Amino acid sequence: MNDMSRLSEAGALPATPPATSPATPPETAAERRARARRERYYSAGQWRLVWWRFRRHRGALLAALLLGAMVLAGLFADVVAPCAPTERDRAYLAGPPQFPVFCDAKGCSLRPFVHGSRTERDPVTLRLRAVPDPEKRDPVIFFVPGPTVRLLGAIPLSVRLFGLESGAPLHLWGTDPLGRDVFSRTLHATRTSLSIGVLGVLISFTLALAIGGIAGYAGGLVDAAIQRVTEVVRVIPVIPLYMGLAAAMPKEWSSTQVYFAMTLILGLFGWPTLARRIRSQLLSIRGEDYVLAARLAGARPARIIAGHMLPSFTSFIIVDLVISFPYMILSETALSFVGLGLRPPAVSWGVMLQQAQSVQVIEQAPWLFIPAGFVVLAVLAFTLLGDGLRDAADPYGQNG
């Protein structure tokens, strides 16, 4: 059911490029450096090795940076975004993106600026159109004052990263038909969507650990029973399942409660793949000497699993975790799309895309699709990162 991790189960992720063949004498200065590097390599610890190998995977590195940027943008959305997610600009409804420029017909300026602009309704088609005012230049400035927000829920700040000199908000990515800033909303949505991913993955990971652990450690009948249940959960198509659960949610729940319920639902059904993987790993090392030794020493099963068996394949688990993220994110968008997801004022990528889901938007306000780019980037980045981690974590990897 968890397709991303299935991918890794099947050994599907791209391996790293082949390594250069070992050097042969006589030794030059370059080769000495290489030998020193090799020596460092042989004496390095496991995590350092992983990091070295990971560093070479340029795609994964880029992905990690990108995700880092997204996380930061989400965390600091309150000050990076020029507007609050539900704030409306009545003068600029369904307005197109405003690109700061340095030059216009009247010449150039050192400071980037936008032209004054507002939207007006076409008298015949009733469509909103932006009416720029080329006479009015409005320079972009940084660290503008704004209403006080609590950064990370604690630090009070009354500043925004950027804005316009006139005090009007700069709509980098345009506005929606209610006049809400798409850029600001996207950043706030990033926070929600990523956090749903994290929570969902954590829940499914805990479940997978428990269920897979029991199955793998106990084996036999217990294992067989758990295997059946796992198969059943994998066989049921997820969307109807989610719909059923979402419909069963009490109506009077607030949007916060719905948010947590959703992460719970996503988490509750994400475990089978990881559980299977943990089980098969455990089964394969169940007979190893050190496990037997621990058992003979009288350690409790939970301790044996957590303390002795799991560490032997931590790296794989991490990879699986990373690869589960995009799945959670996509599920969230799908759920929000069928109207069973988050409710306003909560804003997530799925909520934003649901609102963009119309022919009218494709034709008349395509900038409302920008959050889709974020989903694509996030999913690509998580997948690439997973690739890189996987290669890096594989002790038999070729790129020593």
Place this chain on the structure above:
Amino acid sequence: MLRFLAGRAVGMAVTLVLVSVMVFAIMELPPGDYADRYAFRKYSGTGVTITEADVAAIRHTLGLDRPAPLRYLDWVGGIVLHGDFGKAYAFETSVNAIIGQKVWLTLGLLFVTLVLTYAVSIPIGIYAAVRRGTATDYGLTVLSYLGLALPNFLLALVLLYFANRWFGASVGGLFGQAYEKAPWSAAKLWDLVKHLWLPALVLAWSAMAYQIQTVRATMSDELGKLSVIAARARGLPEMRLLLKYPARLALNPVVSTIGFDVNRIFSELPIVAAVLGLTELGDLLLKSFLDLDMNVAGAILLLLTVVIVGMNFVSDLLLAWLDPRIRLGG
């Protein structure tokens, strides 16, 4: 081999029983039942004041007031003994009549999507493995991941829009007006293809991403093996060499996941179908679920899971036949 077969068959039977319980449980999840809906379908706008007693009477007539375990037994009994999926409340007819023709269309759509997925992903996966590390390889990887990363419903709407606006493709439904009721003919088949390519493409794109990467990875592993190097040393032509050993082995993981591919494709079908205005099972599932017409929703879910379980069984057999080690270990 017989023992293996028997073991798998018993496992499948147990799974089926569990699945039917699970499906029934999902049908029970949403609060309320069809009795309320029926009440105002029939009486709204007629000025009739409906009391709780009226709704209870309707509930009794529809048999919805009996305890859940009894209804489960009835439901499963009807299906197993008579092939009867019960009443479709909203359409006032039997579920069998409603689902009838659509089963084949939906299975057809799933089949076309599967074929499309494999037809595209296997050659591309092999090609990418051979060209590993080149710009082509990366390009293909990103392209295939794009299908995975774009939310399906968005892809469906955008493709629909452009297909319609640029190429004048017909939208909605699986048949053009002229062919809806027409008997099967070459022209009707062509008409179906014209309507089918878009949903099949949308559904296949994300499935392709997995398979391309699966094939590419297995193929890469196989390419590094001694047998290949030896064969290359013997001077076997590259094409024959690829097809003789590694490509065949690279199919193993593909075969092993057929059942789950069906699941994944169908999981996305309701949403894609809703966007594309297809009236097939996925869409019907969504509608009847929201409508609390649970016999219809349950029948579709059950049919589908049976197909998936069956596919899993077949793929197990295929794998066992391809790879004796599995047979012995299973």
Place this chain on the structure above:
Amino acid sequence: MRMNRLAVLACSTVLGLSGTAALAAGCPAVTVADMQGLEPAYPEQFELDAFQAAAGCTLGFAANPGSAALNARILGNPALPPLAERLPAEPLVVAPYEAIGSYGGVINGVSRATESGTSDMLSVRHVNLVRYADDLKTIVPNVAKSWDWNADFTQLTFTLRKGHKWSDGAPFTADDIVFWYNDLLLNPAVTAKVPDRWLFDGKPATVEALDAEHVRFTFPTPQPNLLNRWAVDYGQTFQPRHWLARFMDKYNPDAAALRAEYGFATEGDAVNFYYGNSDWKDVPSAMMKDPALAARIGKNAVPTLESHIVVEESAEGRRLVANPYFHMVDTAGNQLPYIPEIHEAFVPEREVVNLRILNGDVTWKEQALELNDFPLLKENEAKGHYRAVLAPTFGENVFYSFNRNDKDPVLRAIFSDPRFSQALSLGMDREEIREIVYLGQGNIQQALPAETRTVDFITEADKTAFTAFDPETANRLLDEMGLKAGPDGLRRRPDGAPLTLRLVFASQGSPVQLHELVRGQWAKLGLQVDIREVTTDEYRASANNNDVDVFIWKNDGITGPFISQDATMLMPPFGDFFNPGGGFDWVKWHETNGAEGSAPPADIARLWPLGAEFVSQPLGSARSNEIGAEIIRIHLDNLLKIGVVADIPSPYVYDARLANFRPQTAKTYDFYWTYSYRPQQWFFRD
């Protein structure tokens, strides 16, 4: 295909009922655009004898040459007799708007599914005993040739058309109306509960056939406005006795054997297989329920008097063909409808509907097109070869009605104080809503239980009561109620919890954007507002179950002709199952004479007698206006529903080739969509 005058002449010589070709040639092709000096008794249509007398000619008749082929598609119809035997002896002569049309083409429509968003397509083929002319003021004959009230409006006699026939050729007589009322509606085996709307003061009417062409309704109380119902109603107050009675022991001694043969357990089951258990005619047809059984019994659908009859129906859509026995002809004697086929595709997804329209695949659509779609539809008009037009709606004003019978006693107390509704009404920035949600269209207006343009008793002050944007007064009213704000700025209920309003709505009843705006505006009054979108069915289920804090839908069924014969919207529960308005405990109290439920405030209790009296007075009379004004006052004193913007225009689209198409004066279910605009005389210009 085009039928010119010469062809009509040729046909009429062959098929002419009487008279000579020379006389027939004298009949002028009268159109609404050019009435040629004729003045019909009712707008835009004539009775045959009156037309012939006025024009001094004898009308010859002609049918669509394709009639026989179309008839062959109607399961169970015998081979087609000549036109003279199909038309009533007294057909209704219709003056087309622009020109005598030509036969051919298909009306392509879309709807969501059976019983869902289909009524605009139903209205295209709809007939009833009478009809509203397109001025929406004059009631004109249709199936009935004429009607007659007694002096105190307790007896209504309809005169039917001699020789009128059902779509299968069987005679349509007064007995079919009596059968509908006595044997279907009042028959508990068929209709479990008699609809209150056909009971008068709780008692049934007496319906009797005086002879084949005359049927008389006798009401227990005066019903001066009841004719309106036959002019605007979806229901068919006549059912084919010849077909349905066969399953009833009362009419057919062999009925039991017949039912057994087809596997029907009861009389009700058998009749309802065709009749569908309800006056609402868009119930799944017999062929939809069980095609094999329908084929065995011999008809796919119940015979009709409408212009088209369903011949194919599946979950994909349905096809209809012209009723070969339809009772209307144009002024050149051509049997209507001109467009012999309808194809209605079931398209569940709104965007696919839009794409189909953009693509020019839709001949006609109005229901479920929203003002928000208009810019898209209008911009693509030329490319898709269609026209997108805005028409006024009648009384469609979204309302928020706080549940004064809320299950939560604290909320019940708060909501029962009119100051709360007043404050929230004043806290609403309707100008902003009008600009953003309604594209700058419509007029700001309070929610009233009557449509302002179709009744005479509403004043300007009524329309604008509490609609000004005045947050200060709003806050003051809330403070006065003791709903003080806590340190977080949120107002507290008397029990100390934050005052949270749950807005549960369906987008079919009101736009999402509206609620997002209102949420923000009410948040500024210190209220916590949660909004949740649900499906229409889910909303109706919970609203009818009294599980909502706020009833949110749009007003409908409040035009003069409607409320004058059906006072549902005027008194608790202020709506029906489709559009519940609350006050369920009050209703229970009223129905049980105070034994159950809870007593409403004295003035609201007065709404029941007032509503009953309102329907007993002719609409527009002094007394009717007096009562109307008082009802309005009570509604406003309590501010039962908070309105937003009224008179919102809404788009409809039609194929640019469609001729005899007149711009609609209103887009409303209250006058049953197109029924007033005579779709039978639409045709396709080449």
